[in-house]
Amino acid sequence: MDILKLNKAKTSLKGSITRIATFMHNVSEHVDITELEVKLKKIDHLQKKVEELKELLFGLETAKPTEEAEFEEDLYKCETRLDDLEVRVKKLINSINVSLSVTAVEKHKYENGTFAQTKIPPIILPTFSGKYEQFSNFKSQFDDLITTNEQLTQSQKLYYLNSYISNEVKEFASTFDTFSSLYEALESRYDNKRLIVDIHVQQILNFKKIERENPKEIREMIDCIKKNLRALKLLNYEQNNLFNVFLLNIMLKKLKNESRKNFELSLKAKDVPTFDEFIAFLEQRETILLSVDKNCIVETKTILRKPNLSFKTKINLLMNQSVENKSCIVCKDKTSHPIFRCKKFLELNPEKRLDIVRLHKLCELCLRKNHKRMQCTSTYMCPCGKKHSRSLCTAAIGDRRKWVIPPPNFQY
Secondary structure (H helix, E strand, O other): OOHHHHHHHHHHHHHHHHHHHHHHHHOOOOOOHHHHHHHHHHHHHHHHHHHHHHHHHHOOOOOOHHHHHHHHHHHHHHHHHHHHHHHHHHHHHHHHHHHHHHHOOOOEEOOOOOEEOOOOOOOOOOOEOOOHHHHHHHHHHHHHHHHOOOOOOHHHHHHHHHHOEOHHHHOOOOOOOOHHHHHHHHHHHHOOHHHHHHHHHHHHHOOOOOOOOOHHHHHHHHHHHHHHHHHHHHOOOOOOHHHHHHHHHHHHOOOOHHHHHHHHHOOOOOOOOOHHHHHHHHHHHHHHHHHHHHHHHHHHHHHHHOOOOOHHHHHHHHHHHHHHHHOOOOOOOOOOOOHHHOHHHHHOOHHHHHHHHHHOOOOOOOOOOOOOHHHOOOOOOOOOOOOOOHHHOHHHHHOHHHHOOOOOOOOO
16 A cells, blocks of 8 residues: 555544534534444444554655655544543443433332333442541542332342442341341441541551652652541541640651751741641741742753763764664664654563663653653653653553554643
8 A cells, every 4th residue: 555545544544533523622521322332333333443444654765764754743633632522422321321310210109009111321439438537528428319218119229239248248238138138247347437537546646757748748748647637537537736735746746857947947936836837837938838839840951951071071962863873773764763763662561662772771751862851852641640751651552543553743
């Protein structure tokens, strides 16, 4: 297949995507859910078509580099549009299901006293994993939506209960259990107030000491304290002055000396600090550290963009670049392609790719030589949220279709 036939296939692909996008732009909430499911299958088919075109492009030897780059860029745009359409369709389907769950169940009384019920979509509830501290929240939501719902039979309630408990919790359930017997068994085992209180207290007391003072660890401490204190308050355990003094001194020991010194400086000489003042200090400290970190990043990027290199260093860099451009370090091909476009490199799994990158001392963000990831000026962020090349991301294992081949000409 030549580049002209590939372009025709790409044009057809774009047309199909545009038709689905137009449908989603004009769709209303009263659309038939079956029609949406058909569109979802069509999107999946088009996504596979994109991958087929990528493979055909890689096997094409007659295409010019500019044509190949343009074609790859168009495929990446198509892939992005399809991902966006897939999310929109799934959100609309979920929205319709939730709406139907409120109105779909109606009782129709017959002369013989029996009732007929329509089938309802699944009700969305958090799954209870077996952690004691989560049971109270799970029980409250389950009671509101299921237990007190008079439109559901006991069998339906039992079905929902089994659907929203983990396999670990199901181990002590019997095949002969009714809804009432299984629900009472869960209450008897997990509604243990003393144990739940102990868990929340221990989560505060056992919070790890802050080793590196940064905004993330400060925020984790604030969240841990607030979350568990709210839970204790719901269990009717209120804070008092003595409790606050003990807790304040325990948590102070988990801070770095610099933060403890700043906290002491913020206090009046003879006044006993309150726990609310301590929390306010932590939140202010987090804000300050965030601001400092952002300023450091800006300064680092400015320095790296305009490095003051000696003449000898510049010559070495140019020599290294010329050596790098002579052949690919993976396939040894003389076509001067970068490693992130190397077909042999992309066929490896992320772990082996990372081994090659570290062996040749390449940047783990842009996959080039002469600097490390922390010094890289690229603003690229992997879709998983971390600062590394998407071709090295271990999250790519679960979805090769979207992650294995990096898009053309993207900025690392």
